[in-house]
Amino acid sequence: MTLPDRSTLPRRDYLRTLVAVGGAGALAACLETVRNDAERTIPAGTDDPDSLPERQHAWNDALPTDDHGNVIPPEHHVLVAVSLADDVDPAGDASKPRETVESALRTLERAYEWSNEGLLFTLGYTPAYFARFDESLPESVDLPDPEPLIRGGNPEFDEYDAVLHLASDEPDVVLEVEEALFGDRETVNGVDLERDLTEVFEPLEDHRRTGFVGEGLPAEHTDVPGVPDSIPEEAPFFMGFRSGFRRSQATEDRVTIESGPFAGGTTQQLSSMDLQLEVWFEQDNHFQRVSKLFSREHAEEELVGDYGEALADSSGLTDERIESTTADARQYGVVGHAQKTARARVDGEPPLLRRDFNTVDGDRPGLHFLSLQRDIDDFVRVREAMNGENLDVPSANNGILHYVFVDRRGNYLLPPRSLRALPTPDPDADSE
Template sequence: MTVPERRGLTRRDYLRAVVAVGGASAISACLDERGEVDVPAGTNDPGSLPARQHAWNEFLETDDDGNVRPPEHHVLVALSLADDPAGENDGDSLEEATETVEESLRTLERAYEWSNDGLLFTVGYTPSYFDRFDGKLPETVDLPAPEALTDREDPAFDEFDALLHLASDHPEVVLRAEEALFGELETVNGEPVETDLTGVFDRLEERRRTGFVGPGLPAEHTDVDGVPDSVPEEAPFFMGFRSGFQESQATEDRVTIRDGPFASGATQQLSSLDIQLDVWFEQESHAQRVMKTFSPDHDEDQVGDIGEALEISNGLTDEQIDDTESDARNRGVVGHAQKAARAREDGEPIILRRDFNTVDGDTPGTHFLSLQREMDDFLSVREAMTGADLDVGIIQNNGILGYIFVGRRGNYLLPPRSHRALPTPSPD
């Protein structure tokens, strides 16, 4: 892909398109548009960084209500091992490759502050990666192969080795970080790049994914087929409402693996979804979208135009959650959040969502990324959200289920920072 022409695009839309393309020309386009941005440097002391790769929340900004505000720009880089250092139990080869990966990642941590104003990132490993080893993952790690979860799904699966998730408020930061990791830059934010991932990992360009999240960003994509003009001007997500409310998200503690060699890690699930936005906005009224997103008892005044009236909670009560089955039977409609909340434990959410919008493939969608202690937690939430047990009638009244379609799915282990570089099933 080539960098698009600036003509006719808003500034933020142009920068989003540049991130989607990637590469040196995209970095140059960012600099031409924004100039050089002062980005805070990182640290030479890896011990000052959290043990958890997924420890982002305390380093992110919050909105006016106190909800964590995710980074605006995201890149998902699919990785495949160039060689198999464990293929013949070659311990020296594995150790050398591990050191290369770790030093490459530390370069980014020296270059950029661990924050949305700098760079946040994780590296996760698929079940396919661990299958090459003789040993098995410990019982404290629940990492099944991805699968279709309903008879409406027929997704492709992420069966490469690893996935790098780069996130920042600055588009040039995610682009430069990616290029530095693959030997395309000599310095990154003033830090010399002396080691990179080439020779250990290959980038799978056809599996590279990008996205964005933030007020006003979805509405700037009405030039993309399937994105109607009726997307609310200030909505942070394509479907028109705020998300990620503090009390509707699991804590980072809740999604963290507690025991075993991968303690302080987590599991990650990634589903790439297409969204039927034209039907969602042009055939449904705002009141209907409110009901299907939250619950039949939610009204427009309670929610507001884009959920701005909701502060740190989606507004669901225990009674509304308990009434999900009767709402389906008697009222013929249930809310997405209402259904999913049935999977809570002791009233608390069990997954942490870090999803973001995308127009990969020039169609509107969402990369639904969730973190959880065990993959069973995601499966429980997905089963509740699917609502196969509910007598709704037509699928369009079953929350948002009739408007989203799963294209790809992958399951990953996010090891703790100490084992993030080419972990074996028994790293200790």
């Protein structure tokens, strides 16, 4: 991709665009832009990577929170899809490739603080990776092949081996790490990278995905086709409202695998979606958007505010509002997305921990919906509740289904940190 013209873009938008482009040229341009910031430093990591949490997905304690206790996600995200090199067989003698992967990842942990100001990352593996082995995953791990999950849906599936998720508030950090692991850069935050990943993994450029989260960022992309001028300036997501409310998210404990050899890990679901924002903003008014995203009662009682700021730490879905979903469909001919999906709660608790982010990959507005859950079946139940096929409501008023289209979907196992380097389906047997 061609580098953007610095003179035509605000600084923040220019840096976001460089992350989307990627590569050595984008990194050089990014460093040239940020290096004159005298107050800016990238905090170093730890000399003892073993002191970091065993859970790869243990991000929340390392992230800041807002005034209501909601976790503030990192601003910049890169998803690097990879396949194993032709001469790497994880089912055979893979001790050297495993050592290479672990060495490279530990270097990142020494180079960058485990935080939004440094670097957070996970490495997850697909069902296709585990299909390379004769043995199956243990019963304690639910990792089926991805499915469409909606009538008439035909998404492509992630059938490569793994995905590396890089996240930071600093755009040059995610670019530097990607270029060091898969390109020609030899240092990360001043630390020599003794091993990169090119001998083990081949990055799949066509499946590289990027994105961003942050108040005001979506409104800075009205120059992108399909992004209307009417997005609220303060909104952190393209749909115009806040997300990730603390009380409407699963905890990291709730999504963690509790038993078996992969205890301490989790499963990850990744859906890449196209958003029809022009229809969402220009054909519907604020009252209708609130009704379709939250509930009719949210709209009537003005519970949300302009972009969700009035909701504090919860989506406001009480037991009564959830139970009224079917009645609202009959009475008003509309149901809310959050109202529908809340029907999949377990004992009143949300089963998913969302870490999704906006994207303009392909020069179109979209969403990379990334969720963590103990079992993929938890996500399937939420998605089926979102489909609302048992509700008597027109498709245009069935939550946000009319505006969101899934292009790709993938399921992943995020092993605990100690098993993240080319895991086998039965690590206990390997240690005997």
